[in-house]
Amino acid sequence: MLLRIVSEDSGQGLTLSNITKTIGLKLSTTHRILSSLVEEGLLGLNPETKCYRPGFLLFELGRSANQFMIRDIYRPALERIAKKTRDTAYLVIRDGYDSLCIDRVEGTAPLRLMLDVGARRPLGMGAASLSLFAFSSDKTVEKILRFNEMRFREHSGMGIADMRKLIALCRQKGYTLTAGVVDRGVTGIGVPLYDRKNKIRGAISVAAISEKIDKTRYDDIAVLIKAEVDKTYHPPN
Amino acid sequence: MLLRIVSEDSGQGLTLSNITKTIGLKLSTTHRILSSLVEEGLLGLNPETKCYRPGFLLFELGRSANQFMIRDIYRPALERIAKKTRDTAYLVIRDGYDSLCIDRVEGTAPLRLMLDVGARRPLGMGAASLSLFAFSSDKTVEKILRFNEMRFREHSGMGIADMRKLIALCRQKGYTLTAGVVDRGVTGIGVPLYDRKNKIRGAISVAAISEKIDKTRYDDIAVLIKAEVDKTYHPPN
DNA sequence: TAATTTAATTTCATATTATAGAATTATATA
DNA sequence: TATATAATTCTATAATATGAAATTAAATTA
Structure with a gap:
């Protein structure tokens, strides 16, 4: 769900609170999962804007299809x-x-x-x-x-x-x-x-x-x- | 890990037992996670060969990057x-x-x-x-x-x-x-x-x-x- | 065609992990 | 500087995943 939500955004990325509203999970839960996804490289996080975007791993995995x-x-x-x-x-x-x-x-x-x-x-x-x-x-x-x-x-x-x-x-x-x-x-x-x-x-x-x-x-x-x-x-x- | 393993294969896909050997998880565990990934569309499963391949969702998510x-x-x-x-x-x-x-x-x-x-x-x-x-x-x-x-x-x-x-x-x-x-x-x-x-x-x-x-x-x-x-x-x- | 082997799938009690809620910290706005 | 908003961290409890074994299915051999 989180990957989908972040991927569907075409702008500068989505913030945690933004994503939390969309997905309907608790803030802490969303935060933890997003952090894991970032750590793995499936998502990226802009440390200045705190916005989440699709990550490099997602790109690489996608190319394998x-x-x-x-x-x-x-x-x-x-x-x-x-x-x-x-x-x-x-x-x-x-x-x-x-x-x-x-x-x-x-x-x-x-x-x-x-x-x-x-x-x-x-x-x-x-x-x-x-x-x-x-x-x-x-x-x-x-x-x-x-x-x-x-x-x-x-x-x-x-x-x-x-x-x-x-x-x-x-x-x-x-x-x-x-x-x-x-x-x-x-x-x-x-x-x-x-x-x-x-x-x-x-x-x-x-x-x-x-x-x-x-x-x-x-x-x-x-x-x-x-x-x-x-x-x-x-x-x- | 599973997404990576399946994505790195360039052939006709990998079977459950094959993947299990690579990842080192139990067969049942691997099977369950793979099934979920297939259900979501991140992976695809050829029902004839029982081989797992990258799925359409993975492709779509990748394109968003x-x-x-x-x-x-x-x-x-x-x-x-x-x-x-x-x-x-x-x-x-x-x-x-x-x-x-x-x-x-x-x-x-x-x-x-x-x-x-x-x-x-x-x-x-x-x-x-x-x-x-x-x-x-x-x-x-x-x-x-x-x-x-x-x-x-x-x-x-x-x-x-x-x-x-x-x-x-x-x-x-x-x-x-x-x-x-x-x-x-x-x-x-x-x-x-x-x-x-x-x-x-x-x-x-x-x-x-x-x-x-x-x-x-x-x-x-x-x-x-x-x-x-x-x-x-x-x-x- | 039956027997044998190999692989895939399902089940379930226990061990592990995620969750919600609250507290804390950081950042933005007034 | 005060206030508000957002992000991050923490922890007991609730929920889920795991491993081991059983079952089913498919492939191979006799």
Whole structure:
């Protein structure tokens, strides 16, 4: 909690009393924990202003999370996609049997946000999420189907047979499409992202309320996403 | 400790038993803490391989440590400096009344490493450290002198008068030079880094055992560092 | 396919540590 | 200089983590 609170501040840092108010712990408790975090280097303390800021260790630990660097790589592509489609563009990665949304650029069209950055869903539930899944090897697909069977049913009412049909259709199209079948009233179009070794590293999707994405646009949007993805320079590793 | 251990692994992640061996805690304890870290998102767990990796929250928290982005900015300059001088180049920032080494590129010359990344010293003790100090405003210099007086004496045997003289000399030269006065047998040459608002954001130094850096090279090295710094594009903010 | 091994997860009484509240110290403001 | 505000330290009690063992799951071998 403390790390989050201090990190969310974008200014000159937060004072102890400030942080204490936010977190709702006792002053002495907050002070002790903050001191420990400073001692370890997770936070820094400006001795003049007595303000706490993110520390060097936090920076270093963060850099070790290489897998998420994909976010920096595809940020510009995501922005262009959102701008051109006017819908919200998502960057999603696989995390075990979940998909994890790691970036989002909102479109200009008025629409309710579906997926927050940091949100986790069963792998396959959502256009990008489905891209991570449907374009994997048959063996992987089977494993995920088995593991997530109950979660699919719970989330969308779809059974294994429905999912298999959906995957087959998407593979044929070359992109994933969830026109209301995963989330009621939501249509998404997803494309997988491959690294230089042809391994799936993530997926980008565009999603909006179904009324806003006409059937005739499906292919166009997929082509648009693929074009922006192809334009993107993906460094080795 | 656990965050460090998991972050330091560059491979596919570490298993519980692996981590347990490294940290020396009991299996159950390690498991419990790891589970909490995963729950919070600081770590991720691959459910197939049961391997722990850095998590998305760690990435996000790390990105909030903007002040250290200077490291990415000056990395190439640091590499060029180390290559050209054959000595080790350091990137150092101010942290309260300490200086903090946040990056290092080793030279080709055989020499003992003086300063580890993450190392903290009294502000002024070292060439880069001194740059952060000597080129500050007179008011700031006085405050630092007073605060660090004892620490200077302890570290180098220098008193306030000695430090004043050293600062005056450095200001005159336009770069900092610590020819054995701060660390016995070590010579360093430092240059401050300014942002677009002319605020000191860090310092770069080249350091080696004194025998390796001849007096005649002092100016050349300072000019070389400055040239590389000037070449570097420093984005707004 | 069963048996064996290895690794992961859960449980619980005891030992350890954190907490709240109060006291003290330091810093800022009137 | 007095007053107010914020930071830091202290300590008995309340809360939590630990270690050891048991259980479950997964992988390997027979």
